[in-house]
Amino acid sequence: MALLLKGGPVAEAMSQxxxxxxxxxxxxxxxxxxxxxxxxEKANDISYERGATKRAxxxxxxxxxxxxxxxxxxxxxxxxxxGINHDSGxxxxxxxxxxxxxxxxxxxxxxxxxxxxxxxxxxxxxSNAGVFTGKKLGFAPCTPQxxxxxxxxxxxxxxxxxxxxxxxSLVVGKPAAMMLMAKNATxxxxxxxxxxVAGIARKADILVSAAGVLNSLTKDYVSEGQIVIDVSINWxxxxxxxxxxxxxxxxxxxxxxxxxxxxxxTPVPGGVGSVTTSVLMKHVVEAAERV
Numbered sequence: 001m002a003l004l005l006k007g008g009p010v011a012e013a014m015s016q017x018x019x020x021x022x023x024x025x026x027x028x029x030x031x032x033x034x035x036x037x038x039x040x041e042k043a044n045d046i047s048y049e050r051g052a053t054k055r056a057x058x059x060x061x062x063x064x065x066x067x068x069x070x071x072x073x074x075x076x077x078x079x080x081x082x083g084i085n086h087d088s089g090x091x092x093x094x095x096x097x098x099x100x101x102x103x104x105x106x107x108x109x110x111x112x113x114x115x116x117x118x119x120x121x122x123x124x125x126x127s128n129a130g131v132f133t134g135k136k137l138g139f140a141p142c143t144p145q146x147x148x149x150x151x152x153x154x155x156x157x158x159x160x161x162x163x164x165x166x167x168x169s170l171v172v173g174k175p176a177a178m179m180l181m182a183k184n185a186t187x188x189x190x191x192x193x194x195x196x197v198a199g200i201a202r203k204a205d206i207l208v209s210a211a212g213v214l215n216s217l218t219k220d221y222v223s224e225g226q227i228v229i230d231v232s233i234n235w236x237x238x239x240x241x242x243x244x245x246x247x248x249x250x251x252x253x254x255x256x257x258x259x260x261x262x263x264x265x266t267p268v269p270g271g272v273g274s275v276t277t278s279v280l281m282k283h284v285v286e287a288a289e290r291v
Contacts, residue, residue, distance in 0.1 A: 004265065022060040037081070144172050205227065
Protein backbone atom coordinates (compact mmCIF):
# COMPACT_ATOMS: atom_id res chain seq x y z
CA MET A 1 0.00 0.00 0.00
CA ALA A 2 1.34 3.40 -1.01
CA LEU A 3 1.91 6.25 1.39
CA LEU A 4 -0.82 8.84 0.85
CA LEU A 5 0.73 12.28 0.54
CA LYS A 6 -2.21 14.10 2.07
CA GLY A 7 -2.37 17.86 1.77
CA GLY A 8 -4.08 18.53 5.10
CA PRO A 9 -0.98 18.12 7.29
CA VAL A 10 1.04 20.21 4.83
CA ALA A 11 -1.49 23.05 4.95
CA GLU A 12 -1.64 22.87 8.76
CA ALA A 13 2.15 23.11 9.07
CA MET A 14 2.19 26.05 6.68
CA SER A 15 -0.56 27.77 8.68
CA GLN A 16 1.45 27.51 11.89
CA UNK A 17 4.45 29.14 10.23
CA UNK A 18 2.29 31.84 8.68
CA UNK A 19 0.67 32.66 12.02
CA UNK A 20 4.13 33.31 13.44
CA UNK A 21 5.14 35.41 10.44
CA UNK A 22 1.93 37.48 10.62
CA UNK A 23 2.45 38.04 14.34
CA UNK A 24 5.99 39.27 13.70
CA UNK A 25 4.78 41.61 10.95
CA UNK A 26 2.05 43.03 13.18
CA UNK A 27 4.57 43.69 15.94
CA UNK A 28 6.38 45.80 13.35
CA UNK A 29 3.14 47.65 12.54
CA UNK A 30 2.37 45.79 9.30
CA UNK A 31 -0.87 43.91 8.63
CA UNK A 32 -0.68 41.75 5.47
CA UNK A 33 -3.44 42.80 3.08
CA UNK A 34 -4.79 40.62 0.27
CA UNK A 35 -6.84 42.08 -2.59
CA UNK A 36 -9.29 39.90 -4.52
CA UNK A 37 -10.48 41.17 -7.89
CA UNK A 38 -13.57 39.39 -9.18
CA UNK A 39 -15.43 40.22 -12.39
CA UNK A 40 -18.98 38.91 -12.44
CA GLU A 41 -20.69 36.30 -10.27
CA LYS A 42 -19.33 32.92 -11.37
CA ALA A 43 -20.08 30.27 -8.76
CA ASN A 44 -16.57 28.76 -8.85
CA ASP A 45 -14.96 32.16 -8.30
CA ILE A 46 -17.27 32.98 -5.41
CA SER A 47 -16.62 29.60 -3.79
CA TYR A 48 -12.84 30.02 -4.04
CA GLU A 49 -13.14 33.60 -2.78
CA ARG A 50 -15.00 32.41 0.33
CA GLY A 51 -12.38 29.74 1.01
CA ALA A 52 -9.48 32.13 0.52
CA THR A 53 -11.13 34.78 2.71
CA LYS A 54 -11.74 32.27 5.49
CA ARG A 55 -8.13 31.08 5.37
CA ALA A 56 -6.82 34.65 5.31
CA UNK A 57 -8.90 35.75 8.29
CA UNK A 58 -7.77 32.71 10.30
CA UNK A 59 -4.17 33.79 9.79
CA UNK A 60 -4.71 37.49 10.46
CA UNK A 61 -4.49 38.56 6.82
CA UNK A 62 -6.87 41.37 5.90
CA UNK A 63 -8.92 40.90 2.70
CA UNK A 64 -10.13 43.68 0.43
CA UNK A 65 -12.64 42.72 -2.25
CA UNK A 66 -12.92 44.51 -5.58
CA UNK A 67 -16.13 43.20 -7.15
CA UNK A 68 -16.77 44.45 -10.68
CA UNK A 69 -19.77 43.83 -12.96
CA UNK A 70 -19.39 41.35 -15.81
CA UNK A 71 -19.90 44.27 -18.20
CA UNK A 72 -16.80 46.07 -16.90
CA UNK A 73 -14.69 47.73 -19.57
CA UNK A 74 -10.99 47.06 -20.07
CA UNK A 75 -10.18 50.61 -18.97
CA UNK A 76 -12.18 50.21 -15.75
CA UNK A 77 -10.49 46.91 -14.91
CA UNK A 78 -7.03 48.28 -15.64
CA UNK A 79 -7.81 51.31 -13.47
CA UNK A 80 -8.68 48.94 -10.61
CA UNK A 81 -5.38 47.07 -10.96
CA UNK A 82 -3.40 50.30 -11.19
CA GLY A 83 -5.13 51.52 -8.04
CA ILE A 84 -4.03 48.36 -6.23
CA ASN A 85 -0.48 48.91 -7.50
CA HIS A 86 -0.38 52.39 -6.02
CA ASP A 87 -1.96 51.42 -2.69
CA SER A 88 1.01 50.74 -0.43
CA GLY A 89 -1.33 49.12 2.09
CA UNK A 90 -2.12 46.23 -0.28
CA UNK A 91 0.59 43.59 -0.48
CA UNK A 92 -0.85 40.86 -2.71
CA UNK A 93 -3.56 40.57 -5.34
CA UNK A 94 -5.46 37.74 -7.02
CA UNK A 95 -7.67 38.37 -10.05
CA UNK A 96 -10.00 35.59 -11.11
CA UNK A 97 -9.58 34.32 -14.64
CA UNK A 98 -10.71 33.69 -17.28
CA UNK A 99 -12.19 37.13 -17.76
CA UNK A 100 -15.54 37.62 -19.54
CA UNK A 101 -15.62 37.00 -23.29
CA UNK A 102 -15.40 40.66 -24.27
CA UNK A 103 -12.08 40.94 -22.37
CA UNK A 104 -10.50 37.58 -23.23
CA UNK A 105 -8.63 38.84 -26.29
CA UNK A 106 -6.81 41.35 -24.10
CA UNK A 107 -6.55 39.20 -20.96
CA UNK A 108 -2.75 38.89 -20.99
CA UNK A 109 -2.32 42.62 -21.52
CA UNK A 110 -4.76 43.37 -18.69
CA UNK A 111 -3.00 40.95 -16.32
CA UNK A 112 0.36 42.56 -17.00
CA UNK A 113 -0.88 45.85 -15.56
CA UNK A 114 -0.58 44.34 -12.08
CA UNK A 115 2.77 44.95 -10.43
CA UNK A 116 4.71 41.68 -10.21
CA UNK A 117 5.57 42.33 -6.56
CA UNK A 118 1.83 42.02 -5.77
CA UNK A 119 1.12 39.18 -8.19
CA UNK A 120 0.67 36.29 -5.75
CA UNK A 121 -0.58 33.72 -8.31
CA UNK A 122 1.76 34.33 -11.26
CA UNK A 123 -0.60 36.00 -13.73
CA UNK A 124 2.01 38.42 -15.13
CA UNK A 125 4.83 37.79 -17.57
CA UNK A 126 7.35 39.16 -15.08
CA SER A 127 6.27 36.64 -12.42
CA ASN A 128 6.65 33.85 -14.96
CA ALA A 129 10.11 35.15 -15.79
CA GLY A 130 10.94 34.91 -12.10
CA VAL A 131 10.02 31.21 -12.08
CA PHE A 132 12.26 30.52 -15.06
CA THR A 133 15.21 32.63 -13.90
CA GLY A 134 15.02 31.92 -10.19
CA LYS A 135 14.79 35.64 -9.40
CA LYS A 136 12.28 37.14 -6.96
CA LEU A 137 10.38 39.12 -9.57
CA GLY A 138 6.96 37.97 -8.44
CA PHE A 139 5.52 34.69 -7.20
CA ALA A 140 5.17 31.21 -8.67
CA PRO A 141 1.77 29.75 -9.59
CA CYS A 142 0.12 28.36 -6.47
CA THR A 143 -0.57 24.85 -7.80
CA PRO A 144 2.99 23.83 -8.77
CA GLN A 145 4.27 25.54 -5.61
CA UNK A 146 1.82 23.35 -3.66
CA UNK A 147 3.47 20.31 -5.26
CA UNK A 148 6.85 21.49 -3.99
CA UNK A 149 5.45 22.11 -0.50
CA UNK A 150 4.16 18.52 -0.40
CA UNK A 151 7.51 17.10 -1.49
CA UNK A 152 9.30 19.19 1.16
CA UNK A 153 6.89 18.30 3.95
CA UNK A 154 7.20 14.56 3.36
CA UNK A 155 10.98 14.77 3.12
CA UNK A 156 11.23 13.76 -0.53
CA UNK A 157 14.62 14.88 -1.79
CA UNK A 158 14.63 15.74 -5.49
CA UNK A 159 18.40 16.01 -5.83
CA UNK A 160 19.67 13.71 -8.56
CA UNK A 161 16.23 12.19 -9.13
CA UNK A 162 14.62 11.67 -12.52
CA UNK A 163 11.40 13.67 -12.60
CA UNK A 164 8.78 13.45 -15.33
CA UNK A 165 6.06 16.07 -15.73
CA UNK A 166 3.05 15.18 -17.89
CA UNK A 167 1.64 18.44 -19.21
CA UNK A 168 3.27 21.62 -20.48
CA SER A 169 0.82 24.37 -19.53
CA LEU A 170 2.18 27.66 -18.30
CA VAL A 171 -0.04 27.31 -15.23
CA VAL A 172 1.28 23.96 -13.97
CA GLY A 173 3.46 21.84 -16.25
CA LYS A 174 6.21 24.23 -17.28
CA PRO A 175 6.63 25.96 -13.90
CA ALA A 176 6.55 22.60 -12.10
CA ALA A 177 9.39 21.43 -14.35
CA MET A 178 11.44 24.54 -13.58
CA MET A 179 10.80 24.24 -9.84
CA LEU A 180 11.85 20.59 -9.83
CA MET A 181 14.98 21.55 -11.73
CA ALA A 182 15.68 24.20 -9.08
CA LYS A 183 15.60 21.34 -6.57
CA ASN A 184 18.33 19.63 -8.65
CA ALA A 185 16.13 17.01 -10.30
CA THR A 186 16.69 15.97 -13.91
CA UNK A 187 13.41 16.78 -15.61
CA UNK A 188 11.57 15.48 -18.67
CA UNK A 189 8.37 17.18 -19.82
CA UNK A 190 5.86 15.04 -21.73
CA UNK A 191 2.93 16.40 -23.74
CA UNK A 192 0.38 15.38 -26.38
CA UNK A 193 3.06 15.06 -29.08
CA UNK A 194 5.47 13.00 -26.97
CA UNK A 195 6.13 9.49 -28.25
CA UNK A 196 5.67 6.70 -25.66
CA VAL A 197 4.71 8.81 -22.64
CA ALA A 198 4.02 5.65 -20.64
CA GLY A 199 7.53 4.32 -21.26
CA ILE A 200 9.10 7.61 -20.20
CA ALA A 201 6.85 7.91 -17.15
CA ARG A 202 7.74 4.44 -15.88
CA LYS A 203 11.39 5.47 -15.60
CA ALA A 204 10.65 8.43 -13.35
CA ASP A 205 11.53 8.61 -9.66
CA ILE A 206 9.06 11.48 -9.27
CA LEU A 207 6.05 11.64 -11.59
CA VAL A 208 3.90 14.77 -11.77
CA SER A 209 0.67 14.30 -13.72
CA ALA A 210 -0.96 17.52 -14.89
CA ALA A 211 -2.66 16.28 -18.06
CA GLY A 212 -6.16 17.10 -16.87
CA VAL A 213 -7.57 13.86 -18.32
CA LEU A 214 -9.54 11.50 -16.11
CA ASN A 215 -8.02 8.00 -15.79
CA SER A 216 -5.16 8.89 -18.15
CA LEU A 217 -2.52 7.75 -15.64
CA THR A 218 -2.91 3.97 -15.55
CA LYS A 219 -0.74 1.11 -14.25
CA ASP A 220 1.13 1.20 -17.58
CA TYR A 221 2.62 4.61 -16.63
CA VAL A 222 4.00 3.74 -13.21
CA SER A 223 6.52 1.45 -11.53
CA GLU A 224 7.53 0.43 -8.04
CA GLY A 225 9.23 3.00 -5.84
CA GLN A 226 7.78 6.04 -7.58
CA ILE A 227 6.45 9.22 -6.01
CA VAL A 228 3.31 10.33 -7.87
CA ILE A 229 1.98 13.88 -7.59
CA ASP A 230 -1.49 13.95 -9.17
CA VAL A 231 -2.24 17.60 -9.81
CA SER A 232 -5.39 17.46 -11.90
CA ILE A 233 -8.98 18.00 -10.79
CA ASN A 234 -11.41 16.12 -13.05
CA TRP A 235 -15.07 15.23 -12.70
CA UNK A 236 -15.77 11.50 -12.49
CA UNK A 237 -19.47 10.79 -12.91
CA UNK A 238 -18.97 7.16 -11.89
CA UNK A 239 -17.12 7.83 -8.65
CA UNK A 240 -18.98 6.94 -5.47
CA UNK A 241 -19.03 10.07 -3.32
CA UNK A 242 -19.14 10.48 0.45
CA UNK A 243 -22.94 10.48 0.43
CA UNK A 244 -23.08 7.17 -1.38
CA UNK A 245 -24.18 8.65 -4.67
CA UNK A 246 -22.37 8.88 -7.98
CA UNK A 247 -20.22 11.78 -9.07
CA UNK A 248 -17.12 13.35 -7.57
CA UNK A 249 -13.74 14.84 -8.32
CA UNK A 250 -10.77 12.71 -9.26
CA UNK A 251 -7.27 13.19 -10.58
CA UNK A 252 -5.56 11.83 -13.66
CA UNK A 253 -4.59 8.60 -11.91
CA UNK A 254 -6.71 5.50 -12.13
CA UNK A 255 -6.18 5.31 -8.42
CA UNK A 256 -7.13 1.68 -7.78
CA UNK A 257 -4.56 0.58 -10.38
CA UNK A 258 -1.76 3.00 -9.57
CA UNK A 259 -1.81 3.13 -5.76
CA UNK A 260 -0.86 -0.53 -5.14
CA UNK A 261 2.24 -0.18 -7.35
CA UNK A 262 3.87 3.12 -6.38
CA UNK A 263 5.62 4.11 -3.16
CA UNK A 264 3.61 7.29 -2.51
CA UNK A 265 0.81 9.24 -4.19
CA THR A 266 -1.28 12.36 -3.58
CA PRO A 267 -5.02 11.59 -3.28
CA VAL A 268 -7.67 13.56 -5.16
CA PRO A 269 -9.42 15.14 -3.36
CA GLY A 270 -7.26 15.87 -0.34
CA GLY A 271 -3.91 16.27 -2.04
CA VAL A 272 -2.41 19.15 -4.02
CA GLY A 273 -5.65 21.13 -4.18
CA SER A 274 -5.92 21.34 -0.40
CA VAL A 275 -2.55 23.11 -0.20
CA THR A 276 -3.02 25.79 -2.88
CA THR A 277 -4.88 28.30 -0.70
CA SER A 278 -2.16 28.01 1.93
CA VAL A 279 0.42 28.75 -0.75
CA LEU A 280 -1.59 31.80 -1.79
CA MET A 281 -1.52 33.09 1.79
CA LYS A 282 2.20 32.32 2.03
CA HIS A 283 2.79 34.52 -1.00
CA VAL A 284 0.74 37.38 0.46
CA VAL A 285 2.69 37.24 3.72
CA GLU A 286 6.02 37.06 1.86
CA ALA A 287 4.95 40.06 -0.22
CA ALA A 288 4.30 41.98 3.01
CA GLU A 289 7.72 40.96 4.32
CA ARG A 290 9.43 42.21 1.16
CA VAL A 291 8.08 45.74 1.54
